[in-house]
Amino acid sequence: MTHKKKLLDLVRDKIRFKHYSISTEKTYVFWVKHYIIFHNKKHPIEMGKSEIEAFLTSLATKKKVAPTTQNQAFNAILFLYKEVLGIDMSEWNIQALRAQERKHIPVVLTTEEVQKVLQNLTGIYKLVVTLMYGCGLRMNEVLNIRVKDMDFGFDKLYVWDSKSLKDRTVPLPLKLKDELQVQVKKIEEMHQKDMSDGFGTVYMPFAYEKKYPKAKSETKWQYLFPMNNISKDPRSNVKRRHHIHPQTLGRNIKIAAQKANLNKRVTSHIFRHSYATHLLQVGIDLRSIQELLGHKSVETTMIYTHVVSEMNKAKLISPLDF
Template sequence: MQVKKKLLDLVRDKIRFKHYSYSTERTYVHWIKHYIFFHNKKHPVEMGKVEIETYLTKLATKDNVSPTTQNQAFSALLFLYKEVLGVDISDWNIQALRAQERKHIPAVLTKDEVASILQNIPMEYSLLVHLMYGCGLRMNEALSLRIKDIDFGFDKVYIWDSKSLKDRTVPLPLKLKQQLISQVELVTNLHKQDLDNGYGSVFIPYALEKKYPKSKYETKWQFLFPMKNISVDPRSKEKRRHHIHPQTLGRNIKVASQKANLNKRVTSHIFRHSYATHLLQAGIDLRSIQELLGHKSVETTMIYTHVVSEMNKSKVISPLDF
């Protein structure tokens, strides 16, 4: 039991050293524990290809997990063996039964539907959701924005360490420029109050905080969309102001869609899908949209051509209407 605890501590240390998010840390630790308990608490160094294949197959056949969930578990095991145990299992040719993958065309909103939701979003989340749609940002990308990431001189928004691990810039929506300037002023004043009250630090990636220990108190590193209250950092246990909680934002988006009387399943990601689709409809080329979204492969972006194709089918009328 002691060995397992030490192992998970090593996993956490390695994840933090590599600057992975806290949500990734929790996810990886969960799957590694699940894997160990499935094999009756056997230590991973005593297990190999067969145990990994058996575990991943069980997830697909007995647990009926989605392909995404199975891949998530596999990624956790890859990290465990390669980064923590020093064993590269990529050459093992893991042959597990894969979870059945279904290709879904993403749901999108019309411009009028987007406007309707934005009108019903509470004031404190309005700018954030406008920015998600106006820049095609993932929820975590929008929530992770710092003051320094908004370039008012060149009208650009900088996205660092995104899901694809590829930094990028997107055009700053000019309609939001003055609101963003006001938001920076608001956060700057809030930060001054926090400093006066003995707080004022913010989460900084481990390597940067170690190299620049005072950076966590600098205004430019403060989150652009901070929480209302001071909270306790689950890693450092330090009291500080984090960004708006994802569940809080998701809940407000859902309520806004209900108030807008939309029957579509609206999540935070639908704004990103809508952004890409509306750009494609406006004649923006696929490669440009790929760069704006930060997709590694253009094949990922091509799903939006199918969305537009489905929309064009609505122009075809029934023979009954001839």
């Protein structure tokens, strides 16, 4: 058991060295641990191709996991062998039974339904979700916005290092400009108070902290949507102000959707789907939408053409109504 714990600590160290997020750290450690337990706590150095295939196949056949979950587990094991144990798996040609992939057409809200949800949100959460819809952002992108990412001169928002590791800019909704400027002022005042209370630093991405040691105390690096309270960083134990917790935002969206009496499953991602679909409906070309969303491939963006196609079908009438 001590041997296994040591290995998991090595996994954590390597993940932190490579600047992966804490959610990726938790996910990878979870799957590495389950892989080891699945094979009766055998050390991964003593296992190989057949054991990996057996584990991944079991996830698909017995656990009935989604394809994305199976891929997540495979990526964790790949990381373990390549980055931690220094073993190249490229020639192993892993052939596990793949979890069955179902093509989902994303659920979207009409512009009226979006407004209904927004009307049932209050305070900071209303501003966060409105910006998320207005810019087509993922939840982690909107929560990770820093003061410096708002360009009020050119009316654009910088989205740094998102899921596709591709930075991009999106037009800032002019309707939100005044409200966002007020929010920046609030952050400036909050940061001044934090500094006088002996806090005021913020989590810095990648190697910025070493390169610019003073930046973590600068107002421009503070989160645009911070928590109400100072909290302890789970990795460094430093007390500082982090951004709003994803679960808190998700809970507020769920409550607002219930109040709006919508029979659709409303999550944070539904606003991104709705943004893309509504742009497509007013004639914005697919390539532009791909760039705004930060998709690597236009094929990913093409799912929204199916959504619009389904909507157009709704305009057809039944023979009963002839």
